Amino acid sequence: MRNDEPSLIERAKRYDPKAISELYRRHVQSIYRYIYYRVGDVNVAEDLTADVFLKALEGLEGFTYRGIPFSAWLYRIAHARIMDHFRQQARRELLPLDERLATAEEGPQAMIEAKLDHEELQSAIAQLTTDQQQVIILKFVEGLSNAEVARILSKSEGAVKSLQHRALNSLQRIMRRKE
Structure with missing residues (x-):
C-alpha cells in the first residue's frame, strides 16, 4: 500500500475521476490475475474484473479506510463475484436438464434420457x-455460498468446504462405477 492511498480513496469517494483512475490502474492487474486463475477463461476474467470495479465504485461511499489495504476489499468483492459466477454457471448446467424434463419438444426419447440422467x-x-x-443440495441446487451453508448447518466454512470436496469425490466415484 502506498502512503497516499487513504487520501486517494477519499478523493474517489467524491467521484474525482483522476483518483478513481489511479485506484483502478494500481489494482486492475492483480485483481484480473486473481480472477483469471480462479475461472481460467480470459473473457470471463475480463468481465468479472470489470464487475469488481463497478461494484467497488458503487460501494465506495460505504468503504471506511481502517489501515487495511484497499486491495483487500477489492479481493473480497472479486471472491464474491467469482462465487456468483460459479453458482450461475452451475444453474445454467442444471437448467437444460430441467427444461428437457418439462417439455416434450425434443421428443419422448430425449425426455426419457434426461429423466434417467436425473434419476442416476x-x-x-x-x-x-x-x-x-x-x-451438495444447498450449494448446487439452492446456489448458496459456503458461509450460508455453514450457518444453516451450524458448521464452520472449512468443514463445509471439506464436506463438499469429499461429496464431489464420492459422486465422481459413484458415477464412474455406473458407466
Whole structure:
C-alpha cells in the first residue's frame, strides 16, 4: 500500500475521476490475475474484473479506510463475484436438464434420457452421508455460498468446504462405477 492511498480513496469517494483512475490502474492487474486463475477463461476474467470495479465504485461511499489495504476489499468483492459466477454457471448446467424434463419438444426419447440422467444423479446423491447430501443440495441446487451453508448447518466454512470436496469425490466415484 502506498502512503497516499487513504487520501486517494477519499478523493474517489467524491467521484474525482483522476483518483478513481489511479485506484483502478494500481489494482486492475492483480485483481484480473486473481480472477483469471480462479475461472481460467480470459473473457470471463475480463468481465468479472470489470464487475469488481463497478461494484467497488458503487460501494465506495460505504468503504471506511481502517489501515487495511484497499486491495483487500477489492479481493473480497472479486471472491464474491467469482462465487456468483460459479453458482450461475452451475444453474445454467442444471437448467437444460430441467427444461428437457418439462417439455416434450425434443421428443419422448430425449425426455426419457434426461429423466434417467436425473434419476442416476439423485441415486448417487442418496448414497452420500446426510451431511454431504445437505452440502451438495444447498450449494448446487439452492446456489448458496459456503458461509450460508455453514450457518444453516451450524458448521464452520472449512468443514463445509471439506464436506463438499469429499461429496464431489464420492459422486465422481459413484458415477464412474455406473458407466
